[in-house]
Amino acid sequence: MFRRFLKSDAIKGLAGLLAALYIWVVYRTSRWTVMNAAQAHRYLANEDPFILAFWHGRLLMMPTVVLKKSKVHVLISHHADGEIISRAIGHWGQKSIRGSTSKGALPAIKDMLRVLKDREIAVITPDGPRGPRMRVQDGVIRMAAMSGVPVIPVSFSSTRGKCLSSWDRFFVAKPFGKGVVLWGDPIHVPRKNENGAYDKAKKEIENQLTELTQQADTLCGQVPVEPEDCSPSQENKNKVM
Numbered sequence: 301m302f303r304r305f306l307k308s309d310a311i312k313g314l315a316g317l318l319a320a321l322y323i324w325v326v327y328r329t330s331r332w333t334v335m336n337a338a339q340a341h342r343y344l345a346n347e348d349p350f351i352l353a354f355w356h357g358r359l360l361m362m363p364t365v366v367l368k369k370s371k372v373h374v375l376i377s378h379h380a381d382g383e384i385i386s387r388a389i390g391h392w393g394q395k396s397i398r399g400s401t402s403k404g405a406l407p408a409i410k411d412m413l414r415v416l417k418d419r420e421i422a423v424i425t426p427d428g429p430r431g432p433r434m435r436v437q438d439g440v441i442r443m444a445a446m447s448g449v450p451v452i453p454v455s456f457s458s459t460r461g462k463c464l465s466s467w468d469r470f471f472v473a474k475p476f477g478k479g480v481v482l483w484g485d486p487i488h489v490p491r492k493n494e495n496g497a498y499d500k501a502k503k504e505i506e507n508q509l510t511e512l513t514q515q516a517d518t519l520c521g522q523v524p525v526e527p528e529d530c531s532p533s534q535e536n537k538n539k540v541m
Contacts, residue, residue: 316391347419350450352366354509360473378399436503
């Protein structure tokens with residue numbers, strides 16, 4: 301009965317509203333410094349489409365980083381938590397596309413490509429919905445190559461907050477802190493995968509996102525989060541354990 305209660309539409313709606321209110325409180329009570337935003341803000345002001353990318357663990361404050369008038373569509377998984385996230389960002393005027401770039405990827409990618417064709421912003425967590433942490437999956441590369449629009453990475457941190465013990469080390473910012481939003485430079489993915497172009501773009505996105513996240517943490521006095529070790533030796537160790 302308790303599980304059915306948690307899955308009820310009313311409870312999900314309430315949870316989404318509370319999450320949206322919490323984001324608003326943190327945003328309004330904190331002092332934010334935005335860095336290297338000129339290129340991203342130019343895209344936003346001109347209503348030029350791009351793919352906004354950030355690590356899954358830095359999802360909380362992302363509804364606040366784009367201009368209010370911007371038309372934003374966020375790719376959110378069908379997982380139970382996804383419904384709450386979808387409702388939370390809805391209160392911020394942002395829309396959801398439910399799906400994944402891994403499992404059953406084609407419909408989700410088609411919807412995101414349609415959004416970009418309409419000159420709107422497609423938002424994706426390249427390591428979501430289940431990791432490995434801070435490792436770019438192929439979906440964002442396919443989407444950028446097919447659409448011809450750039451990927452622009454972004455991250456944030458705050459002096460008041462902590463990382464949870466979840467797989468993504470989800471960062472929960474708290475009110476009354478000093479926050480930093482760091483934008484990266486646009487990354488263009490060629491339409492054709494010639495001379496390892498996709499792998500190079502994948503590495504560039506991964507490196508920029510990790511550097512932005514760790515730099516933001518350092519500026520805010522937080523311990524920088526490390527990407528998950530995906531080396532063969534670590535995989536074998538995990539299997540043994």
